[in-house]
Amino acid sequence: MTTSNTGSPAGGIDPAVQEELTRLRDSIDNIDAAVVHMLAERFKCTQQVGRLKAEHRLPPADPAREARQIARLRALAEDAKLDPAFAEKFLNFIVAEVIRHHERIADDTLNGSARTGGRPRTPAPGE
Numbered sequence: 364m365t366t367s368n369t370g371s372p373a374g375g376i377d378p379a380v381q382e383e384l385t386r387l388r389d390s391i392d393n394i395d396a397a398v399v400h401m402l403a404e405r406f407k408c409t410q411q412v413g414r415l416k417a418e419h420r421l422p423p424a425d426p427a428r429e430a431r432q433i434a435r436l437r438a439l440a441e442d443a444k445l446d447p448a449f450a451e452k453f454l455n456f457i458v459a460e461v462i463r464h465h466e467r468i469a470d471d472t473l474n475g476s477a478r479t480g481g482r483p484r485t486p487a488p489g490e
């Protein structure tokens with residue numbers, strides 16, 4: 364074909380279809396906003412866990428806890444008719460980011476930059 368696909372038919376979208384699409388997209392936007400807010404709250408909690416672990420010299424990752432979370436989320440996903448493999452991938456994606464944060468917090472705590480309000484510590488002469 365030589366014509367490009369612009370995403371709408373030449374005669375325009377049927378108004379009833381457009382209305383249904385808009386209604387569904389409004390719900391999608393609300394759900395996306397809720398996901399962002401829930402993730403922000405989750406990261407607030409995991410930052411606190413990261414500080415607690417760093418203060419007590421605990422490792423950033425806890426694979427046994429993660430295994431329990433995956434089993435639980437896979438079961439919840441199945442009940443909710445969501446692909447359990449997707450639920451597991453999604454959790455792993457978030458946890459990987461959390462662990463990176465925890466490693467950074469542990470590093471900052473050990474190197475003292477936590478005392479500078481999170482700004483990089485000025486190296487001592489010769490460091």
Ligand SMILES: C=C(O[C@@H]1C=C(C(=O)O)C=C[C@H]1O)C(=O)O
Nearest residue numbers: 409412423424425428429458461
């Ligand atoms: C938040 C924690 O740290 C890590 C991150 C997890 C998470 O994001 O749920 C779970 C286990 C840990 O690997 C924790 O230990 O609870």
